[in-house]
Amino acid sequence: MSFKYPASRPALDGRELEYVTETIRDGWISSQSPVVQRFEEAFAAYHGTVHGVACSSGTAALTLALRALGIGPGDEVxxxxxxxxxxxxxxxxxxxxxxxxxxxxDLDIDVELIEKKITPRTKAVMPVHVYGRRCDMATIMELAFEYNLRVVEDSAEAHGVRPVGDIACFSLFANKTVTAGEGGVCLTDDPRLARQMAHLRAMATPADHSYLHKNLAYNFRMTGMQAAVALAQVERMDEILATRRTIEKRYDTLLAGIPGLTLMPPRDVLWMYDVRAQQREELRAFLAEASIETRLFFKPMSRQPTYFHPDWRSLNAGRFSEDGLHLPTYTALTEEDQAYVAGKIREFYARAPSGRAVAAHGG
Known part of the structure; x- marks a missing residue:
């Protein structure tokens, strides 16, 4: 189904086409393209870190980070x-x-619960800046120091948030703040970790190209064409983040006081605008009829078949996953567009009987 107001839409109105055209014209379309290094340097500099290692996805970035830190069988994260x-x-x-x-x-990891899960096998902690809300990194870093843990930040949804852990990993998927269509990038201040991640992403290829690969590695490389798009995006990060901040403030105003709708705590950077909604599925269907796309909250890891545990319903993560959704969030969203979305939500709750609304901004 095609929506007039999709959940997300990439902002490709910078120099993306120019840079991709240059890359094709120069013949540098592979991972060896100089534009890959230009993107890595620009993205790292924007976030105040020294080294950037571009790769094929956010998942690849996390995998490279963990491998570079020596995480493996028998360890816990x-x-x-x-x-x-x-x-x-x-x-x-x-x-x-x-x-x-x-x-x-706030949907981020509850730092007060982390220490209870640390065992002698715990080697790392992976805070995730969910939907653009920065975790309590001060407390996490204190725990990491006390228990000698490494810290891998999952910053897939938090472009613009400065890393403080050993490695921060970003996604460049099409719905992310900065995109290459597909792609990822790891940021670190440690040159040894940067070299190891770059080595692992390129099949642990030896410097002499002898085809003797001493380590199990991956083909997680980023192409020159992807990097060209991402570089053009980084050049506009200030503008993109400022526009998204405006979108967040508009939604806060337009959606305030709607019975049945709960606004969530403010975000450090806006990725997707998230709310909790009574009669969520009925609301989603109503909005879809109005050509407004919405997306659901994540499901708890303990609800996933790979990691299933029957206690998932007792978790905050389980409770929030049952009534949370995202509204359209992209830089081209106008004030009129947002007013239309908010108006349709008000119309739904004016028509449909709803239960008691919980307090605004969480709870």
């Missing part, structure tokens, strides 16, 4: 219950075991 499943999958890909921690009211 603390992962949020409320996240996209690839956060957990990346841990499983290394042979390690993800250990899940429930979320707080």
């Amino acid at each position: 603390i992962v949020p219950e409320f996240t996209f499943i690839t956060s957990a999958w990346a841990v499983t890909y290394t042979g390690a075991t993800p250990v899940f921690v429930d979320c707080g009211d």
Whole structure:
């Protein structure tokens, strides 16, 4: 189904076409293209880090980060219950075991619960900045120091949030703030980790091209054409983030006080505008009829078949997954577009009887 107001839409009105055309004209379309390094340097500099390692996806970025840190069979990595499943999958890909921690009211990992899950096998913690809300990194870094843990930040939805852990991993999928269509990037200040991730993403190819590969590695490389698109996006990050901040504030105003709708806590950067809604499925159907696309919240990791645990319903992550959804969020969204979306939501709750609304901004 095609929507006039999709959940997301990439902003490709910068120099993307120009840079891709240059890349094709120069013949540098593979991962060896100089534009890959230009993108890595620009993205790292924007986030205040030294090294960037571009790769094929956000999932690949997480996998490279964990492998570079030596995570493997027998190890445990603390992962949020409320996240996209690839956060957990990346841990499983290394042979390690993800250990899940429930979320707080802001959907981020509840830092007060982390220490209870640390065991002698715990080697790392993976905070996820869910929907653009930065985790309590000060507390996480204190725990990491106390228990000698490594920190891999899943920043797939938090472009613009400055990393503080060992490695931060970003997704460049088409619905992300900065996109290459597909792609990912790891940021770190550690040159050794950067070299290891770059080595692993390129099949651990020896410098002399002898075809003697000493380590199990991956083909997780980014193409020159992807990097060309991503580089043009980075050049406009200030503008993109500012526009998204305006969109967030508009929604906050337009949606305030609607019975049945709960606004969520503010975001450090806006990825998708998330709300909790009574009669969610009926609301989604009503909005779809008005050509407005919505998306659901993540399911808890303990509800996923790979990691199933019957207690998932007792978790905050389980409760939030039952009534949460995203509204259209993209830089081309106009004030009139947002007024239309908000108007349709008000219309739905004016027509349909709803239960007691919970307090605005979480709860």
